[in-house]
Amino acid sequence: MLRLFGPGCIAAPIDAARNVEDAEKAIWVDLLEPTKDEEQFAEKLIGTNVPTREEMLEIEPSSRLYEKDGVTFMTMSVIYGIEEGRPSTDPISFILTRNHLVTVRYIDPDPFIVFADHAYADPSLAGDPLTVLVKLLDAVVDRLADALEEAGASIEATSTQIFERERRARRRHPELRYEALMIRIGSMQRLLARLRESSVSTSRMLSFLAALDLISDHPSQLRHVKSLIADGRALDDHSDFLAENLNFLLDASLGMITLEQNMVMKVFSVVAVVLMPPTLIAGVYGMNFRHMPELDWLYGYPMALGLILVSAVLPFLIARKRGWL
Numbered sequence: 212m213l214r215l216f217g218p219g220c221i222a223a224p225i226d227a228a229r230n231v232e233d234a235e236k237a238i239w240v241d242l243l244e245p246t247k248d249e250e251q252f253a254e255k256l257i258g259t260n261v262p263t264r265e266e267m268l269e270i271e272p273s274s275r276l277y278e279k280d281g282v283t284f285m286t287m288s289v290i291y292g293i294e295e296g297r298p299s300t301d302p303i304s305f306i307l308t309r310n311h312l313v314t315v316r317y318i319d320p321d322p323f324i325v326f327a328d329h330a331y332a333d334p335s336l337a338g339d340p341l342t343v344l345v346k347l348l349d350a351v352v353d354r355l356a357d358a359l360e361e362a363g364a365s366i367e368a369t370s371t372q373i374f375e376r377e378r379r380a381r382r383r384h385p386e387l388r389y390e391a392l393m394i395r396i397g398s399m400q401r402l403l404a405r406l407r408e409s410s411v412s413t414s415r416m417l418s419f420l421a422a423l424d425l426i427s428d429h430p431s432q433l434r435h436v437k438s439l440i441a442d443g444r445a446l447d448d449h450s451d452f453l454a455e456n457l458n459f460l461l462d463a464s465l466g467m468i469t470l471e472q473n474m475v476m477k478v479f480s481v482v483a484v485v486l487m488p489p490t491l492i493a494g495v496y497g498m499n500f501r502h503m504p505e506l507d508w509l510y511g512y513p514m515a516l517g518l519i520l521v522s523a524v525l526p527f528l529i530a531r532k533r534g535w536l
Contacts, residue, residue, distance in 0.1 A: 213249040214241045216330045216337040238337045240313045241327065253313050257282065257306060261315050267302040275302075275412075276419040283307040283423060288412040289351060290405050291320040293358055296398070298405040300412075305344060307425070312340035314347075322350035341425065345432050345439075348417060352442050355410055359449055362402055366456050369395055373463055389468050396461050403457060407450045414443035475533075 217238030234240070240253050242261070250261050259282050266274065267286050275286040285307065288300040303320075306313040316323070326347055330336045337343050373392065417440045420426060426433050505511040 212241075212243040213245065213252060214243075214327070215239070216241065216327070216334065216343070218334050218338065238311065238340055239330070239343045240311060241323075242313065242315045243319060244317050245315065250315075253306075253315075257308050257311050257313055259306070261306060261313060262286065262304045264317065267304050267315065272415060276416060278423075281308070283425065285416050285419060287351075287416040288409050289316075289318065289320050289322075290355070290358065290409040291318045293361075293402065298402045300405050300408050305347075305416075307340055307344060309425070310340065312343050320351075320354070322347065322354050326350050341429055341432050344420070345435050348413065348420075348439055349435070351409075351413055352439050352446070355406060355413065355446055356442070358402070358406055359446060359453065362399060362406065363449075363453055365395075365399055366453060366460065369399070370456070370460055373460060373467065389464060389471075392464050396457060396464060400454075400457055400461075403450060403454050407447070407454070410443060410446045410450060414440065414447065417443055 215234055215237035217236055234252070234256055237256070240256060242249055242253055245253070245261075253261055259280060262284065269275065275284075277284055283306070284304065286302050286304040289303050290298055290300050292299050301316070301318045303314060303316040303318070303323075306315070314323075326336075330343075336346065369392065417436055421433065421436045421440060426436065505514070508514075
């Protein structure tokens with residue numbers, strides 16, 4: 212899909228077969244899962260090739276952040292899929308010239324959706340390429356901050372769930388079982404890893420952008436970028452803090468599981484020791500008695516079967532109630 216943003220642009224998907232001259236007024240050219248024709252349209256507009264999908268996936272900084280023939284190429288990893296519970300990252304490329312900004316992406320994350328909606332309602336937001344780029348990066352950093360806040364709240368709730376004795380006592384509740392806790396901790400670890408990856412990539416791109424000669428001519432935008440760099444460093448530190456907390460919760464959960472298993476084994480050991488003397492006596496003497504009233508009792512056999520059944524079911528019910536099963 213190809214969309215053009217800027218004063219006088221309709222900001223709606225257009226046909227790539229249109230003449231390049233019709234798009235000269237566009238400030239932001241947004242390529243979402245572009246076709247070959249759409250890539251060629253953008254290349255004619257800016258006078259250079261756009262990165263391919265394979266080039267965007269390269270992770271070395273020299274392949275993601277560079278200048279070529281007066282055009283700046285920047286690629287960063289952006290997180291998506293948080294709301295669906297499947298967080299992942301995917302590269303988005305920014306091609307900056309003095310007259311245009313081209314974005315090449317194969318995902319549609321929230322920051323782009325929100326800013327595109329605002330630019331559609333108010334085309335003046337896309338007044339110049341650098342402004343669009345900085346606003347997009349600002350939206351990405353804001354989304355990272357929101358996601359880290361949500362992750363921190365989830366980690367705090369999990370910590371309370373692990374250590375609050377009253378809640379741990381209700382072991383039959385499926386959400387409070389340790390299996391569910393381990394799954395939740397694993398999900399949060401995956402989210403933090405993706406957030407960290409996106410945050411580091413964004414910080415690198417911001418630092419590269421701040422060093423460009425192009426932005427030095429725009430003091431207000433440079434200050435904004437430096438502010439975003441400071442925010443990115445703070446987010447990196449906060450993500451490290453959350454990762455340490457999550458590792459502690461993982462260790463604590465494993466410790467709780469081991470402790471509970473030891474308690475169960477302790478109970479079984481005590482029961483075995485208590486039953487050992489009666490079992491020994493019964494093994495020595497057994498049925499070696501001449502006078503056993505139960506042998507002549509009409510209900511002796513059903514009583515024995517009932518005791519066998521109770522002795523099998525009762526330990527199972529006790530173990531189930533205690534949460535051992």
